[in-house]
Amino acid sequence: MKTNGTRRIVTFMLALVLVFTTVCVGTTEVEAAEKFTTIIAPTQTEQATAGTEVKTPFSLTKSYGFVAQIVTEAPVDMTITVYDSVGNKAQWADNPYQVSSSSTSWEYEEGLYYFVDPVPNVDAGDYYYGITFSQSTKYLLYMYQYNGGAKISNANAVVTKGYTKKLSVTGAKVKAWKSKDSKIAKVDKNGKVTGVKAGKTTVYAVTEDGENLTCKVTVKENKFSSVKLSSSDVDYNKCVMEVYKASFDKSGNLVMTARIVNNTTDYITALKDVNIVVKDASGKTIGTYKTSRYNVTVSSYSTKDVKFTLKKSSLKKKKFDLRNATITRKGGAYYYR
Incomplete structure (x- = not known):
């Protein structure tokens, strides 16, 4: 009997995570698989005699629980019992646990049957996993430790x-x-x-x-940075200005650099009614730069950078997270020649 139990267990991972944790929103199979560590991965089939319990030792290094996966050629009645390190039955509900061959928990794939036994909230330590089959059975036992929901x-x-x-x-x-x-x-x-x-x-x-x-x-660094405009970003016969970087100088003044893109046939001689608003990450206005006229020349179909300085005294906050701030130009126009 050949099977890839490790591959098969991933099919159950999402459901198993729900057994151990109450929240599993957006969990992928890979993320779910990472929550388990293989304890036992057999390389050959074991033969069990009807009515004779087979005990497999295993150890848990974490106190979150484990999953056992039993693979057989056909569904079979069986009794599962978990023992502590000295051979006493572990003290929790449903131990021993009776499994019927007609149970809907048996899954079928590629000619084999799989029974998955998730056991949450088990203390770290040494244990024995006991199985008593009602009839002589060839089987494989895989075991996985749950790594927790941390x-x-x-x-x-x-x-x-x-x-x-x-x-x-x-x-x-x-x-x-x-x-x-x-x-x-x-x-x-x-x-x-x-x-x-x-x-x-x-x-x-x-x-x-x-x-x-x-x-x-x-x-x-505590600096504002945005996309620098280029001519290809601006429509034909339009002129646009946007601040693309800003930082504090040694005196605490806020120095802003803006890019002007003139995609018109006109020659710009000045900016009219400049209004630049600075807001912090919460959306609160920290400062506003205003001037009715800012002299600058920009030839037709060209770009130019200009600087604006907000004095420290005009800032509502002398220190703030500039990297996560927003700097926006409101309205304004241009003088042409």
């Missing part, structure tokens, strides 16, 4: 230098938070990550179970 809120995170991002873990208690390089990003005992300087590092959440959950952290 999940970190972000597998990847981008943090602005000088600012923070809160990480959390569900499905397990966190014993400690650690940063691989605290010169790039540091993390406190509550999972709050602070960007120290531009670069990349990894933050670890160490669970009480000893599992290391990781978040790859990228720290970026």
Whole structure:
């Protein structure tokens, strides 16, 4: 009898995760498969005698539970009993567990029958898995350890230098938070990550179970950056201006650089009624740059960069996360020649 039990178990993974956890929204087969570790993967068929219990030892390193998969050539009545390390029956409901050959839990594929026995919430330790078949049976027994539902809120995170991002873990208690390089990003005992300087590092959440959950952290400078306009972005006979980068100077003033694209036959001599609004990540207005006239010359069918400076004194917040801000031009027109 030949079978690929490891491949077959993946078919059951999504359903099994639901047995062990209450939430499984958007889980893929690959993600589900990663929640299990193979304990036993037999290479040849075993022969069991009718009425004689066969005991297979296994060990759990985590206290989340396990899954047993029994493969036979035909459905068969059987009794399943789990024992502790000294041979006593494990104290939980349905132990022993009776399985009928007519049970709808038997699955058929490629000439073989599969019975899957999920057992959640079992303490780490050494055990025996006992099976008593009602008739002599050739079988294979696969066993998988459930790795738990521990999940970190972000597998990847981008943090602005000088600012923070809160990480959390569900499905397990966190014993400690650690940063691989605290010169790039540091993390406190509550999972709050602070960007120290531009670069990349990894933050670890160490669970009480000893599992290391990781978040790859990228720290970026506190600068605003957007797409720089090009002539191909602007329709014929139109003129457009947008801010594409901004940063604070040494005095705390906000310096914004905008690109003007003139796709007209006219020669621009000045900007009229310039109104640029800066908002923070929450959508709150931090500052507004206004001027009735800004002298600049832009030839027909050409581009030019211009700078606007918002004084520190005119900013409602002297310090804010500029990388996640929005900078928008409102209205305005152009003087032509």
